[in-house]
Amino acid sequence: MRSYRTVLTMNVEGRMAFVNITPQVEAAVVASGVRDGLCLVNAMHITASVFINDDEPGLHEDYARWLEWLAPYDPSPQRYHHNRTGEDNGDAHHKRQIMGREVVVAVTDGRLDFGPWEQIFYGEFDGNRPKRVLVKIIGE
């Protein structure tokens, strides 16, 4: 069995944004030498997501608006008890649960085994600081 590990560092301006990281994950698959296996991609921070969807700017606007409805930014400790800790990112911990922590993608013939529109995104919900994404590939 082969295994390969790499870490991407994300540095997103603004509180919320979606960044296509498919090229970096594809490069990791090539570097791994794995032809057949599984590729895990996960946010290493708990106010960020990794998910698969469409690379379409209108959709990303929709996601941002929808997540703000589901879990509005509000630094007060009344809405989010988490903010009693002195943090202001209670909302971000909720947004991340909707969008998910990780994806697992099949690797087949040395490539990400994707449908026609699948792209991997990093979702940032508490930006303006460096954060990391783990890519771990196992297989043969």
Next chain:
Amino acid sequence: MRSYRTVLTMNVEGRMAFVNITPQVEAAVVASGVRDGLCLVNAMHITASVFINDDEPGLHEDYARWLEWLAPYDPSPQRYHHNRTGEDNGDAHHKRQIMGREVVVAVTDGRLDFGPWEQIFYGEFDGNRPKRVLVKIIGE
């Protein structure tokens, strides 16, 4: 290490429906010859889900109603900027995020290692067209 890959083609009538695909995934596990490992099952399309829950028709009615509350179908580009592209499926991209893209199931003794009520479902949110589900199994 063994690996096995197969693709299921789903052809669901209507916009939204849930289809139990456990028998097809179990058949893939048998065909793989894997006794111990992991089985990834994912939608290859970004307006569909794969998830694990109960095979109970009342619950599926509840999910459909709930998802329609969370992200109503609306072809207008006002509610969903994604629909500016000419698509009418902005809602489906949101429903899929709630229900998830994929499941990873343990394979033990050549079977899906499930609790008593776990069943694997394909969730369609923009139907009336053929779509694919990937099953990838690795192990020994």
Next chain:
Amino acid sequence: MRSYRTVLTMNVEGRMAFVNITPQVEAAVVASGVRDGLCLVNAMHITASVFINDDEPGLHEDYARWLEWLAPYDPSPQRYHHNRTGEDNGDAHHKRQIMGREVVVAVTDGRLDFGPWEQIFYGEFDGNRPKRVLVKIIGE
């Protein structure tokens, strides 16, 4: 390839609660002897979740309140058709979809390959009965 399987039994008082199971999963990784691989942790029951987030009591209060807004407890079969079966846990099947069934964590150098704040939680949404969590580790 090595593989290792163990089951945790959870016995949570009250309908909803979050329990940090990171120590038990770390112990499983050590017991597995796997240095490099993947660790799947999933609820074996469909009214419970496994997820990764912060071990902060205020955040858990926020999650409980938020999930109650998204899918209120209501034993009546009017709100949840699932409750026509005689169950009263329709809400729990919805809460579980928000928080997720499973996590997949990389194993590197014989440890869970985690960011600084990542902790694994069992989320119970229909407690007062024993339930199980599966830990399956594969690698070398």
